[in-house]
Amino acid sequence: MAASNRDWERLKRMAKASNPYRKTMICQILVASVVIYFWYSFNEGFIPWFLRRKIPMLEVGPDISPMIFFPHANEDGNNIIWARHVNSKRALDIALNGPVEADMIQGDVLLKGQDTDHQSLTPVMARLPETNSELTLDIWLTEVRQTDHKGIKISFQSNDAVEITLQKLKDSKRGLFRPVWLHADILKGPHGSKPRMDMNRYIKHVQRLFPKCTMSLGWTTGTHTDLSLSGYSWDNVMDMYQAIKDAELDQPIVISVRSSLIRNSVPQIKWLTDNTKASVFIWQEEGERTAPEDLMHIAYRFAPEKSYWDIHDKDLKAYLKMNRNKSSPKLSPYAKQRDTVLFRPEAWLKMGLYIEHHSILPSEEALVLQSRAVYVLTKSKYKPSKLLSLNGRVQFLNRKNRDVVPNETGMSIYVRSTAYTDFENIVGIQCFLGLDGQMKIMSSHLDQTFQKSMRFTPGTSACFRFSVVDTGVEVIFQVMVLHECHTLESVMPMNDVKAELKLEIPRSVGNEVNPFIVKLEDSNRAAVFDELHVKHGGFL
Numbered sequence: 001m002a003a004s005n006r007d008w009e010r011l012k013r014m015a016k017a018s019n020p021y022r023k024t025m026i027c028q029i030l031v032a033s034v035v036i037y038f039w040y041s042f043n044e045g046f047i048p049w050f051l052r053r054k055i056p057m058l059e060v061g062p063d064i065s066p067m068i069f070f071p072h073a074n075e076d077g078n079n080i081i082w083a084r085h086v087n088s089k090r091a092l093d094i095a096l097n098g099p100v101e102a103d104m105i106q107g108d109v110l111l112k113g114q115d116t117d118h119q120s121l122t123p124v125m126a127r128l129p130e131t132n133s134e135l136t137l138d139i140w141l142t143e144v145r146q147t148d149h150k151g152i153k154i155s156f157q158s159n160d161a162v163e164i165t166l167q168k169l170k171d172s173k174r175g176l177f178r179p180v181w182l183h184a185d186i187l188k189g190p191h192g193s194k195p196r197m198d199m200n201r202y203i204k205h206v207q208r209l210f211p212k213c214t215m216s217l218g219w220t221t222g223t224h225t226d227l228s229l230s231g232y233s234w235d236n237v238m239d240m241y242q243a244i245k246d247a248e249l250d251q252p253i254v255i256s257v258r259s260s261l262i263r264n265s266v267p268q269i270k271w272l273t274d275n276t277k278a279s280v281f282i283w284q285e286e287g288e289r290t291a292p293e294d295l296m297h298i299a300y301r302f303a304p305e306k307s308y309w310d311i312h313d314k315d316l317k318a319y320l321k322m323n324r325n326k327s328s329p330k331l332s333p334y335a336k337q338r339d340t341v342l343f344r345p346e347a348w349l350k351m352g353l354y355i356e357h358h359s360i361l362p363s364e365e366a367l368v369l370q371s372r373a374v375y376v377l378t379k380s381k382y383k384p385s386k387l388l389s390l391n392g393r394v395q396f397l398n399r400k401n402r403d404v405v406p407n408e409t410g411m412s413i414y415v416r417s418t419a420y421t422d423f424e425n426i427v428g429i430q431c432f433l434g435l436d437g438q439m440k441i442m443s444s445h446l447d448q449t450f451q452k453s454m455r456f457t458p459g460t461s462a463c464f465r466f467s468v469v470d471t472g473v474e475v476i477f478q479v480m481v482l483h484e485c486h487t488l489e490s491v492m493p494m495n496d497v498k499a500e501l502k503l504e505i506p507r508s509v510g511n512e513v514n515p516f517i518v519k520l521e522d523s524n525r526a527a528v529f530d531e532l533h534v535k536h537g538g539f540l
């Protein structure tokens with residue numbers, strides 16, 4: 001603290017005074033000031049860093065992030081060490097006192113004798129198909145609470161164990177000044193079986209009994225001899241998004257993802273975490289193989305502080321640690337290709353009745369539209385040019401299981417639009433792509449009416465790549481039917497035959513600068529747009 005010149009002169013006169021007591025007092029004040037300054041700077045506060053997480057009034061509770069609780073994490077989830085399936089006394093002793101310093105201890109809980117004639121109300125630490133254990137939840141919690149530097153993760157194996165387990169956690173809350181994660185597989189995922197957990201029941205119990213936690217959510221999964229076409233689909237991640245939003249979860253959320261299924265799933269998982277503010281937890285099943293470049297794709301897309309890793313393979317774990325912060329050179333060429341066509345939300349405006357619940361869901365990986373009452377348009381406006389095109393890829397999801405409506409189920413791109421505040425009355429030139437193979441270029445609420453159309457064979461994938469060019473004298477609309485758009489490789493350009501429709505534009509239609517507009521035309525479908533970008537150079 002700076003003193004004024006007058007105060008400083010007074011201190012000097014006091015120091016020169018003959019009174020030894022006064023000199024001593026001044027020296028003590030100066031020394032104390034220096035000590036307090038360095039203490040505050042070193043600890044970033046008056047409370048020592050090693051005591052903060054032990055003091056309840058500092059609000060270190062079960063919902064604290066491991067990134068904060070463990071100083072050695074340095075805001076990188078790869079630095080947090082996990083002890084998995086700690087379901088026996090021996091495993092617990094190793095996790096607590098073993099040579100490898102585990103940060104987070106994960107155990108599985110179910111009722112003793114689960115689904116047998118001898119089922120009791122005693123929660124024990126076991127993973128199905130095991131139904132019994134020497135280690136009860138009470139003992140497990142008591143042992144873990146005796147340490148002050150371990151986080152816990154409890155994975156529920158049955159509905160029956162949820163309420164009683166949460167009640168025990170609630171009763172132990174005063175001793176849980178550490179990260180507490182509660183995990184459940186609430187949805188069916190790739191190659192997975194029907195979830196044992198009732199999603200709504202589970203979430204309601206957590207919100208009622210132990211809401212101050214980190215909610216870890218996942219899908220049931222399985223494996224296959226060939227996983228090259230497997231992954232978490234757009235329907236999978238949209239189901240999870242809907243579950244989170246319907247429950248109005250406001251605690252920290254982590255999405256649990258199996259490493260062997262991430263090759264074709266990075267865009268979907270990134271979209272999900274972007275729209276739920278969640279982190280991602282990547283786990284590897286023992287004995288499973290995961291390609292290093294697949295891990296690098298996740299490491300590249302997710303910030304270190306938003307991704308946690310529990311990799312069983314020691315060599316792969318070492319590879320991840322070595323390359324975590326320089327993953328770009330380790331990417332597959334398909335991942336690098338995707339970089340060139342990423343959707344940029346900051347370049348687009350939301351329009352229409354977007355206050356409709358979750359009707360526009362953007363991410364740098366994709367844009368999801370779920371209502372015909374909403375649409376997006378480019379912030380920039382463009383003058384017609386044969387060297388300028390709007391390109392993208394769209395996949396239609398039949399989440400409501402409805403039939404295709406001719407001339408309605410599809411999407412539109414509008415060019416030369418001069419009025420677009422009303423989704424029912426967009427003025428301009430409309431390029432319509434129908435899921436049934438219908439293509440149209442037509443006037444939309446213009447003084448002069450014109451239209452041209454054609455049909456193509458749509459295929460079964462409900463996925464298309466498209467391009468629109470307004471040359472100034474004509475509009476050229478191209479569509480390519482894709483065999484699939486759910487694998488990493490599908491991002492690469494293909495030389496398949498394109499459907500092409502051209503229409504000469506009447507001179508009476510103005511050609512001043514206007515935005516591109518993208519709109520879903522049928523609320524019975526959801527549309528996933530990716531690769532959506534304005535390109536200088538023309539066609540597909």
